[in-house]
Amino acid sequence: MAIVVKSSEEIDKIRKSSRIVAEVLEAMKQYVKPGVSTGKLDAVAEEIIRSHGATPSFKNYHGYPASICASVDDCVIHGIPSEKQILKEGQIISIDVGACLDGFHGDAARTYAVGEISDLARKMIEAAEASFWAGMEYAKEGNHLHEISGAIEKKAKSYGCSVIRDFVGHGVGALLHEDPAIPNYKPVGRGPKLTAGMTLAIEPMLAAGDWAVDVLEDGWTTVSRDGSLTSHYENSILITPTGYEILTML
Ligand code: MF3
Ligand code: CO
Numbered sequence: 001m002a003i004v005v006k007s008s009e010e011i012d013k014i015r016k017s018s019r020i021v022a023e024v025l026e027a028m029k030q031y032v033k034p035g036v037s038t039g040k041l042d043a044v045a046e047e048i049i050r051s052h053g054a055t056p057s058f059k060n061y062h063g064y065p066a067s068i069c070a071s072v073d074d075c076v077i078h079g080i081p082s083e084k085q086i087l088k089e090g091q092i093i094s095i096d097v098g099a100c101l102d103g104f105h106g107d108a109a110r111t112y113a114v115g116e117i118s119d120l121a122r123k124m125i126e127a128a129e130a131s132f133w134a135g136m137e138y139a140k141e142g143n144h145l146h147e148i149s150g151a152i153e154k155k156a157k158s159y160g161c162s163v164i165r166d167f168v169g170h171g172v173g174a175l176l177h178e179d180p181a182i183p184n185y186k187p188v189g190r191g192p193k194l195t196a197g198m199t200l201a202i203e204p205m206l207a208a209g210d211w212a213v214d215v216l217e218d219g220w221t222t223v224s225r226d227g228s229l230t231s232h233y234e235n236s237i238l239i240t241p242t243g244y245e246i247l248t249m250l
Helices: 008-031 038-051 119-136 145-158
Strands: 069-071 074-077 092-101 105-115 169-171 180-181 199-203 205-207 213-215 222-223 231-233 235-239 244-246
Touching: 008 038, 008 119, 038 092, 038 231, 074 092, 074 205, 074 231, 092 119, 092 231, 105 119, 105 231, 105 244, 119 145, 119 199, 119 205, 180 222, 180 231, 199 213, 222 235
Parallel strands: none
Antiparallel strands: 069 074, 069 092, 074 222, 092 105, 105 235, 169 180, 169 199, 199 235, 205 231, 213 222, 235 244
């Protein structure tokens, strides 16, 4: 599938769904604390999404059973929320949210601290966010996609983190996952040229140890093979003639 360049009407729709995602991520700040279940976080997120007349993009996506991914500590992505999973002081949790309104998706993730956390955990959160912003320095019409990838990798490594290689960012729009695939490491070649109107979900996924991951028996939960701490930070963005617009921030 070719990369879809969006019309201004389509971009407006992605802006609206992305704003709902941003609102959910903002609300999660107050809910993430010791003692809360990830199932409760999922219920709150779904409620906010539906209150806007939108639908949770992830629910039933290839059979995924929830509205958010709730990925704790060594779980890097696709953790399935549960009433039985209770957050504990010192953990870190990535919450990934997608919303679909009027046929267009927005997709973003943040990693949150549960109460007081270790310096290493703090560093992991900061590294994922800083890697995203390092990539943004190259997000501009006329640049090439892999410049973003390379900048993310360089920043992640400057924190001593490794970059997950088995999962990537992606185009976002009428589909949750569109072309192009957006690795968080520099692949061979420059990749496609960036054009104004491309909408991309850029999502560094990092590990404190090695980058190898395992997918558990549920077919979703993805953990670092060495059990090391992981972090994730994602925004849906629009490429513009002069740079970019972040769609999933309030
Ligand atoms: N942000 C993740 C991604 O873009 C969320 C997908 S979870 C799924 O890959 F359940 F929808 F697959
Ligand atoms: Co995504």
